[in-house]
Amino acid sequence: MIKVNTEDYPWHPGMTVRVLLDEKRFTFRHIIVRVNGEFVPEEDYEHHPILDGDDVLVLHLMAGG
Amino acid sequence: MGTILKEYRYTPAKIKRGYSGKSLYLNLTDLRFEQKEITDFMKEKLTGGKGFDLWYLWHAITPETRWDSPENEIVMSVGPLGGITQYSGTGKTVICSISPLTDIPIDSNVGGYFGPLLKFSGWDAFEIQGKSEKEILIFIDGNNGLIQVEDASEYPEDTHLLAEELTKKYAEDEDDMVNVSVACTGSGAKHSYMAMVNFSFYDPRRKVCRFKQAARGGLGTIMHDKKIKALVVRYRGITPNLNDVADISTINKVGVKYHKEMHDLDHKQNKMRQIGTANTVMIMSQYDLLPTRNFQTGGDPETYKISPQVFINEWLTQGLHDGCWYGCTMSCAKCADHFLITTGPYAGQRVTVDGPEYECAAGLGANLGVFDPQAILEENFYCDTYGIDLISFGTCTAFIMECYQRGQITQEQMGGLDLCFGNSKAVLELLHQISRGEGFGRIAGLGIRKLKKIFTEEFGADPKLLQDIGMETKGLEYSEYAHKESLAQQGGFAMATKGPQHDEAWLIFMDMVNKQLPTFEDKANALYYFPMFRTWFGLVGLCKLPWNDIVPADNHKTDAPAKVPEHVQNYVDIFNAVTGKSIDKEELIIQSERVYQFQRVFSVRMGKGERKDDYAPYRSLGPVSREEYLSRQELYDRQLRELQNLDPEKMDLDEKIAVTRRYREDQYEQLMDAVYRRRGWTSNGIPTPERLKEIGMDIPELLEVIEPKL
Amino acid sequence: MKVLTHKQELCTGCLECQLACSRAYFKTDDPNYSAIRIVENNRTYRARKCTQCGECINMCTANAIYRDRNGVVRIDKKKCVGCLGCVGFCTELVMFYADDLEVPFKCIACNICAKACPEGALEVLVSQIKEN
Numbered sequence: 001m002i003k004v005n006t007e008d009y010p011w012h013p014g015m016t017v018r019v020l021l022d023e024k025r026f027t028f029r030h031i032i033v034r035v036n037g038e039f040v041p042e043e044d045y046e047h048h049p050i051l052d053g054d055d056v057l058v059l060h061l062m063a064g065g
Numbered sequence: 066m067g068t069i070l071k072e073y074r075y076t077p078a079k080i081k082r083g084y085s086g087k088s089l090y091l092n093l094t095d096l097r098f099e100q101k102e103i104t105d106f107m108k109e110k111l112t113g114g115k116g117f118d119l120w121y122l123w124h125a126i127t128p129e130t131r132w133d134s135p136e137n138e139i140v141m142s143v144g145p146l147g148g149i150t151q152y153s154g155t156g157k158t159v160i161c162s163i164s165p166l167t168d169i170p171i172d173s174n175v176g177g178y179f180g181p182l183l184k185f186s187g188w189d190a191f192e193i194q195g196k197s198e199k200e201i202l203i204f205i206d207g208n209n210g211l212i213q214v215e216d217a218s219e220y221p222e223d224t225h226l227l228a229e230e231l232t233k234k235y236a237e238d239e240d241d242m243v244n245v246s247v248a249c250t251g252s253g254a255k256h257s258y259m260a261m262v263n264f265s266f267y268d269p270r271r272k273v274c275r276f277k278q279a280a281r282g283g284l285g286t287i288m289h290d291k292k293i294k295a296l297v298v299r300y301r302g303i304t305p306n307l308n309d310v311a312d313i314s315t316i317n318k319v320g321v322k323y324h325k326e327m328h329d330l331d332h333k334q335n336k337m338r339q340i341g342t343a344n345t346v347m348i349m350s351q352y353d354l355l356p357t358r359n360f361q362t363g364g365d366p367e368t369y370k371i372s373p374q375v376f377i378n379e380w381l382t383q384g385l386h387d388g389c390w391y392g393c394t395m396s397c398a399k400c401a402d403h404f405l406i407t408t409g410p411y412a413g414q415r416v417t418v419d420g421p422e423y424e425c426a427a428g429l430g431a432n433l434g435v436f437d438p439q440a441i442l443e444e445n446f447y448c449d450t451y452g453i454d455l456i457s458f459g460t461c462t463a464f465i466m467e468c469y470q471r472g473q474i475t476q477e478q479m480g481g482l483d484l485c486f487g488n489s490k491a492v493l494e495l496l497h498q499i500s501r502g503e504g505f506g507r508i509a510g511l512g513i514r515k516l517k518k519i520f521t522e523e524f525g526a527d528p529k530l531l532q533d534i535g536m537e538t539k540g541l542e543y544s545e546y547a548h549k550e551s552l553a554q555q556g557g558f559a560m561a562t563k564g565p566q567h568d569e570a571w572l573i574f575m576d577m578v579n580k581q582l583p584t585f586e587d588k589a590n591a592l593y594y595f596p597m598f599r600t601w602f603g604l605v606g607l608c609k610l611p612w613n614d615i616v617p618a619d620n621h622k623t624d625a626p627a628k629v630p631e632h633v634q635n636y637v638d639i640f641n642a643v644t645g646k647s648i649d650k651e652e653l654i655i656q657s658e659r660v661y662q663f664q665r666v667f668s669v670r671m672g673k674g675e676r677k678d679d680y681a682p683y684r685s686l687g688p689v690s691r692e693e694y695l696s697r698q699e700l701y702d703r704q705l706r707e708l709q710n711l712d713p714e715k716m717d718l719d720e721k722i723a724v725t726r727r728y729r730e731d732q733y734e735q736l737m738d739a740v741y742r743r744r745g746w747t748s749n750g751i752p753t754p755e756r757l758k759e760i761g762m763d764i765p766e767l768l769e770v771i772e773p774k775l
Numbered sequence: 776m777k778v779l780t781h782k783q784e785l786c787t788g789c790l791e792c793q794l795a796c797s798r799a800y801f802k803t804d805d806p807n808y809s810a811i812r813i814v815e816n817n818r819t820y821r822a823r824k825c826t827q828c829g830e831c832i833n834m835c836t837a838n839a840i841y842r843d844r845n846g847v848v849r850i851d852k853k854k855c856v857g858c859l860g861c862v863g864f865c866t867e868l869v870m871f872y873a874d875d876l877e878v879p880f881k882c883i884a885c886n887i888c889a890k891a892c893p894e895g896a897l898e899v900l901v902s903q904i905k906e907n
Contacts, residue, residue, distance in 0.1 A: 005579055027348065027351045039621065057579075060578050061616060061620070061626060063571070063614040150856045151857070240854075243838075304856065304857065305877055317874055320858070321859050321872070322863070324859060324862065328866070386834055386835060388836050391836045392856070394836065394864065396836075
């Protein structure tokens with residue numbers, strides 16, 4: 001089990017940041033991803049692994065109206 | 066063209082550190098002009114813009130004043146930073162009056178040239194009281210210190226014709242057209258309470274007038290009631306430092322830095338320069354947040370038809386400057402050129418349509434079940450030229466459509482209009498009827514609160530259902546964000562002072578997606594900071610969009626990315642550089658809070674600033690209908706389990722809906738308690754003398770109003 | 776269109792071009808008032824100056840930038856409001872400003888610096904205009 005934005009989410013082997021974003025349908029591009037507090041730049045989304053027990057933050061910087 | 070009824074000559078005041086120091090007062094009943102001083106007290110306590118507007122309005126009226134009382138005023142002011150040219154979004158004016166929809170003060174902000182030109186003509190604020198006998202226009206010649214009141218009965222009614230004619234008339238030559246700005250409404254103001262005021266500016270590349278709107282609250286209705294056809298201002302000679310700033314070097318430096326940021330990053334971020342605020346339409350739908358069919362759901366499979374890319378590729382001219390004041394490189398006021406109108410009085414004409422902004426694509430699109438970009442653009446055009454607030458019109462028409470869908474009103478009762486979701490032809494016909502004051506158009510523009518009464522008393526509709534699905538609070542229609550699952554945004558809307566406009570708070574992603582506001586205290590802190598911060602812009606003449614619709618490249622490394630700290634510092638630096646003061650980020654919030662609390666007390670004074678007025682229709686808080694519950698069943702069932710320890714398997718649908726409702730209504734009550742505490746209000750929502758004292762607003766006028774309510 | 780060109784192999788970094796430009800237009804020796812800026816990198820010298828690309832024309836918030844009859848990009852002082860948008864937007868960073876000037880300034884291919892260059896490294900040439 002991992003945490004995504006403070007909520008429990010099931011983990012599976014082979015999960016990367018990109019896989020997680022796709023599963024959660026986080027299509028918004030203007031995001032900040034931190035895994036266990038560490039910032040992950042966009043170019044690393046494809047390969048950065050997410051391990052069981054990780055704490056993932058996907059902050060959407062949505063300006064709104 | 067018309068007879069000059071009155072002339073007034075004045076010596077234009079010189080601007081000092083962002084202020085001309087003078088406001089203009091006009092009484093239409095006896096055509097009397099006065100000049101007033103902007104006092105140090107006003108600058109200190111109220112800063113400018115909305116602060117000055119509310120101050121003048123407060124002293125002009127009594128608690129018995131209604132929107133159409135002669136003593137009601139339209140007051141407008143641009144603020145000390147208004148009119149600088151070096152940063153983006155520096156031309157915003159705020160207009161205030163007592164609203165026909167809410168009976169309390171409305172403040173409505175509008176971009177464009179009118180406000181800066183008014184200030185450079187010598188006026189920090191302009192108050193208009195009374196009512197004219199004839200339809201008039203008021204022309205302010207800021208270079209020559211001349212104001213004329215002219216009989217305007219011969220001029221056209223609708224904005225796109227009226228503004229063009231007046232701009233040509235008052236400009237000395239083609240090059241001078243950019244120095245003229247027209248404020249006007251349209252034929253829609255005669256028969257609706259939701260008419261707005263357009264501010265024009267001349268686009269020298271396209272050679273047409275462009276329009277921004279002071280949309281919310283019915284200011285156009287008031288303008289029409291006072292028989293003001295138009296306000297025109299002309300000021301020639303814009304230079305980089307008409308504001309007599311204290312420190313031009315800082316302003317230039319911050320400006321260049323910001324322009325470079327826009328150049329380097331906008332196309333990688335929100336693409337404001339390509340599409341403007343409608344860039345969020347697809348995202349909102351993908352996150353189930355696009356208000357669809359009267360806020361019933363958060364999106365639709367057909368949303369791709371009105372995606373930003375469709376508008377960029379097929380409708381909106383790319384690559385030209387589209388800012389609504391000089392220096393705005395965010396340039397987000399996109400438009401469709403040579404657009405062919407197919408219905409109504411202007412059918413067959415090719416026009417420039419200013420939009421669609423997000424509220425239009427959502428409110429005249431998804432929320433009406435319309436996914437046709439051409440129809441949306443034509444609806445946008447007619448709302449603009451008829452002078453109708455498209456947010457109120459969209460949300461109100463969505464309400465009408467759902468009432469029809471649920472058999473609460475009949476086609477016959479709507480004069481034969483088949484106003485079902487998706488029928489854009491009927492929507493356009495309704496707009497034309499409002500303009501002509503015919504058929505259903507005689508009442509459709511009165512707003513949801515009045516329609517709820519008419520539908521239940523005269524058409525036999527179910528008052529409880531209508532209360533649940535009529536998206537208004539305090540009489541003002543909600544703006545276009547589906548927020549059923551965001552308690553913070555529910556509070557942001559329903560506890561907003563003027564009514565549910567999102568200028569105060571836009572917390573949906575922070576709350577629902579990022580989950581950054583888990584506790585009541587977190588939500589209350591956000592509902593303190595963001596409304597205070599966001600309403601500061603309206604005191605000084607700034608547009609909110611450049612604050613966070615683009616962020617610096619390293620914003621993610623800051624400790625509060627949602628606040629965009631570097632941009633907040635830009636604003637502090639620019640404020641100090643213009644005025645010569647030395648505020649910091651904390652003082653900025655206090656400046657704003659002074660006016661925020663003042664406005665709340667003003668609402669109390671007018672009878673609508675208490676807890677009872679801060680409740681939301683249930684559609685805002687949760688699923689009203691079975692279809693709504695079923696559309697998010699997984700989420701709602703899970704919440705029954707996790708939040709209430711109940712077993713959804715053992716409950717029937719209606720029971721689940723009722724139990725969810727009780728829970729959410731109770732959550733909202735608790736949120737109110739937390740927010741009121743944080744804002745320094747009593748449990749009844751009244752600002753306390755202690756809080757007013759803390760921020761230096763313990764002035765006799767305000768204490769007198771709150772004392773009996775404590 | 777006319778455009779100023781610079782031959783790195785001939786440039787000795789003497790900065791006479793900068794002096795000629797700032798003296799001609801602003802009566803100062805201050806290089807911050809020159810529309811040509813010589814940048815040193817390991818004893819080779821590059822000249823930064825306007826390429827007349829014209830990207831600033833459409834983005835100008837006052838519609839004040841245009842091409843003259845030589846295709847040179849110019850600022851109309853009567854229309855410019857000093858917003859400095861062009862300064863921030865210039866990809867080459869060759870639109871310049873100073874706090875005591877009302878409008879920004881740029882190379883207008885006037886040839887003054889080319890005449891002042893003792894090494895013949897600068898030349899105003901005529902080339903094709905890119906469509907804006």
